[in-house]
Amino acid sequence: DVKVTQSSRYLVKRTGEKVFLECVQDMDHENMFWYRQDPGLGLRLIYFSYDVKMKEKGDIPEGYSVSREKKERFSLILESASTNQTSMYLCASVRGNEQFFGPGTRLTVL
């Protein structure tokens, strides 16, 4: 079974802090994604990566950056957290036409 894990289920940070969200997948997938999910807005793509050290902006990259130093790990970075980044963050990897999601990190920025 494909397993996608995320470093934290719940996270509380203060405005201006640098925040790291980690995602690890164990199936050697090349493509990985970061989404945020907000009520009524569905899943919106922040960044994706199709190979180590490769990254592409999604629909809402502003305020975020990513890092992919190893194939299995894809990190989302909030350089200076703001209250409007309070959200559920979901990581996914893909095999064929199927995306496999991690359990999500609910981030609250105070």
Added chain:
Amino acid sequence: GQSLEQPSEVTAVEGAIVQINCTYQTSGFYGLSWYQQHDGGAPTFLSYNALDGLEETGRFSSFLSRSDSYGYLLLQELQMKDSASYFCAVRDDGGSQGNLIFGKGTKLSVKP
């Protein structure tokens, strides 16, 4: 712009059949997927349609009409555990990235 439209909420009773529709307008189209997400859980893959027609997997079926830019998810013999949000998603490129554009989701409530 690119958009997917699906109803925000649907309510049905146990044992019934429910259909969740999805219409899309995207720059490219390679297939329509459906995902299920229970409250507090991660989305999980249900189905993928690349060609017109009906695909059946147990109690769930998914339909696609490319000419109408329309698809639906059909859930039969509804059970309480089917209460969840259902997202349609379009793969809009034929590359290897597997990028998806998601709809805003339909919250299905199954009543006893």
